[in-house]
Amino acid sequence: MATYQSAPDLPLYIDGQFVDGFRQFDNISPVDGHLVSRVAEASEAQVAAAVKAAQAALSGPWGQLSVPARAALMHRVADGIEARFEEFVAAEVADTGRPENLARTLDVPRAIANFRTFADLAATSVSECCETPQADGGLLFNYTVRKPLGVVAVISPWNLPLLLLTWKLGPALAMGNTVVCKPSEETPSSATLLAEVMHAVGLPAGVFNLIHGFGPGSAGEFLTRQPEIAAVSFTGESRTGSAIMKAVADGVKEVSFELGGKNAAVVFADADFDAAVAGVARSSFFNTGQVCLCSERVYVERPIFDRFVAALKERAEALKIGYPNEAGVELGPLVSQKHRDKVLSYFALARTEGANLITGGDVPLFGDARDNGSWVRPTIWTGLGDDARCVREEIFGPVCHIAPFDDEEEVLARVNDSQYGLACALWTSQVGRAHRLARRVHTGIVWVNSWYARDLRTPFGGSKLSGMGREGGRHSLDFYSEISNICIKL
Ligand SMILES: NC(=O)c1ccc[n+]([C@@H]2O[C@H](COP(=O)([O-])OP(=O)(O)OC[C@H]3O[C@@H](n4cnc5c(N)ncnc54)[C@H](O)[C@@H]3O)[C@@H](O)[C@H]2O)c1
Numbered sequence: 001m002a003t004y005q006s007a008p009d010l011p012l013y014i015d016g017q018f019v020d021g022f023r024q025f026d027n028i029s030p031v032d033g034h035l036v037s038r039v040a041e042a043s044e045a046q047v048a049a050a051v052k053a054a055q056a057a058l059s060g061p062w063g064q065l066s067v068p069a070r071a072a073l074m075h076r077v078a079d080g081i082e083a084r085f086e087e088f089v090a091a092e093v094a095d096t097g098r099p100e101n102l103a104r105t106l107d108v109p110r111a112i113a114n115f116r117t118f119a120d121l122a123a124t125s126v127s128e129c130c131e132t133p134q135a136d137g138g139l140l141f142n143y144t145v146r147k148p149l150g151v152v153a154v155i156s157p158w159n160l161p162l163l164l165l166t167w168k169l170g171p172a173l174a175m176g177n178t179v180v181c182k183p184s185e186e187t188p189s190s191a192t193l194l195a196e197v198m199h200a201v202g203l204p205a206g207v208f209n210l211i212h213g214f215g216p217g218s219a220g221e222f223l224t225r226q227p228e229i230a231a232v233s234f235t236g237e238s239r240t241g242s243a244i245m246k247a248v249a250d251g252v253k254e255v256s257f258e259l260g261g262k263n264a265a266v267v268f269a270d271a272d273f274d275a276a277v278a279g280v281a282r283s284s285f286f287n288t289g290q291v292c293l294c295s296e297r298v299y300v301e302r303p304i305f306d307r308f309v310a311a312l313k314e315r316a317e318a319l320k321i322g323y324p325n326e327a328g329v330e331l332g333p334l335v336s337q338k339h340r341d342k343v344l345s346y347f348a349l350a351r352t353e354g355a356n357l358i359t360g361g362d363v364p365l366f367g368d369a370r371d372n373g374s375w376v377r378p379t380i381w382t383g384l385g386d387d388a389r390c391v392r393e394e395i396f397g398p399v400c401h402i403a404p405f406d407d408e409e410e411v412l413a414r415v416n417d418s419q420y421g422l423a424c425a426l427w428t429s430q431v432g433r434a435h436r437l438a439r440r441v442h443t444g445i446v447w448v449n450s451w452y453a454r455d456l457r458t459p460f461g462g463s464k465l466s467g468m469g470r471e472g473g474r475h476s477l478d479f480y481s482e483i484s485n486i487c488i489k490l
């Protein structure tokens with residue numbers, strides 16, 4: 001049986017120093033409930049000190065660096081993560097209980113890619129210019145320059161802790177900002193390890209700051225209420241985005257929000273059946289369903305509905321649930337008992353709403369330490385109406401509801417009938433239909449015959465309750481910089 005060594009206490013990182021908080025909170029393993037570490041919680045004064053340090057760093061050596069010099073430093077951060085690759089894997093696994101293979105193939109490689117991609121995009125970006133002939137025969141020459149926003153508050157969630165923190169940090173630092181980061185209280189370990197890498201690389205004090213704590217009435221809210229911050233880049237629940245928007249409204253701060261989703265997968269009868277079953281199993285159960293892009297709504301064209309439900313049931317029941325270091329393990333636990341209680345409340349709600357339970361809907365009993373963890377079984381429902389709460393509300397667990405449909409217009413209307421607009425996956429062999437439907441789906445991202453295939457140069461984000469703005473490629477460069485236009489009369 002796997003054993004996990006409890007880690008040391010996790011500190012804050014403020015103005016180039018590792019410091020204690022005003023108190024500590026427990027970091028509990030979702031695998032078996034053991035104490036992973038004790039974590040420093042930042043006081044409001046310490047949050048203010050971090051923001052002031054970040055503000056001061058803008059006018060120090062960091063503010064004098066050229067773009068290529070900053071890009072080189074970002075590559076050194078990526079090198080530092082690579083050098084401690086297995087420690088980052090262990091940190092993500094300790095906090096989330098995810099399969100080691102997932103941390104090794106997704107989380108840590110993407111953190112490295114996030115720094116390298118935006119270092120290179122920043123170093124190779126060009127600015128706009130134009131010439132305007134004047135009636136008097138003169139000429140106006142306009143060109144733009146990118147300047148840092150200033151101090152950026154980076155607030156990240158627990159589901160892909162290192163990936164989503166660095167997805168923001170990479171471009172924010174590459175564009176010359178300084179940052180104060182507040183990772184989720186559920187997953188402090190990899191962010192703290194990243195602070196060690198940043199420190200070792202020698203970023204000037206105050207450029208990168210790390211505060212731990214909670215949201216309302218704690219470090220998260222304190223951070224959003226600091227007058228010196230120029231922008232907030234946030235990923236998390238839609239209602240949290242709304243709270244942050246209110247907190248920064250008086251200061252009219254820039255925000256980038258990547259929020260919740262209730263994403264659909266649509267499978268047409270002409271799709272590659274086996275690919276669609278494998279694709280929907282992945283898009284519904286990947287990372288134990290704890291990805292904002294997961295398909296919690298599945299619509300299947302009626303002629304293949306029964307066959308598809310049976311096939312997805314078979315795939316779900318074949319998924320290997322186990323310890324992070326078990327060979328072939330595919331599913332870990334949910335991130336916490338608190339989150340499992342939320343998911344189990346929807347399992348109960350589904351029964352009340354009259355769902356047909358195809359598989360799962362309960363907690364696996366292991367007869368070992370995992371019974372103290374936060375595990376649930378992958379779950380499939382059918383039989384609910386589109387107005388059921390389980391079909392409309394984000395659950396954020398390994399669960400999906402499958403419904404039949406009869407034609408394109410019907411399924412398009414049902415897919416778009418959502419308060420969210422983040423992602424959609426379409427499975428069909430008809431290219432024309434794929435393009436026709438993809439542009440009519442009200443989401444920021446559409447995958448066709450694929451899911452969660454990522455090119456970091458593409459725009460990423462959602463509409464409606466799923467967020468505001470786009471990050472990725474030049475969209476990140478635009479968000480994390482202030483663009484000025486300079487006009488010269490020649
Ligand atoms: N759209 C995306 O790209 C994306 C990616 C990952 C997760 N998510 C969403 O995130 C949610 C799960 O993550 P979560 O439970 O950590 O979200 P959450 O909103 O509860 O917390 C996210 C972060 O915000 C902090 N926070 C909470 N309240 C705050 C406040 N009032 N002021 C400042 N900070 C505050 C938390 O401490 C945490 O660090 C899901 O809804 C999921 O859909 C979206």
Ligand SMILES: O=C/C=C/C=C(\O)C(=O)O
Pocket residue numbers: 159160164167290291292293454460
């Ligand atoms: O849970 C949401 C996942 C978001 C993923 C990204 O932002 C990414 O892959 O860049």
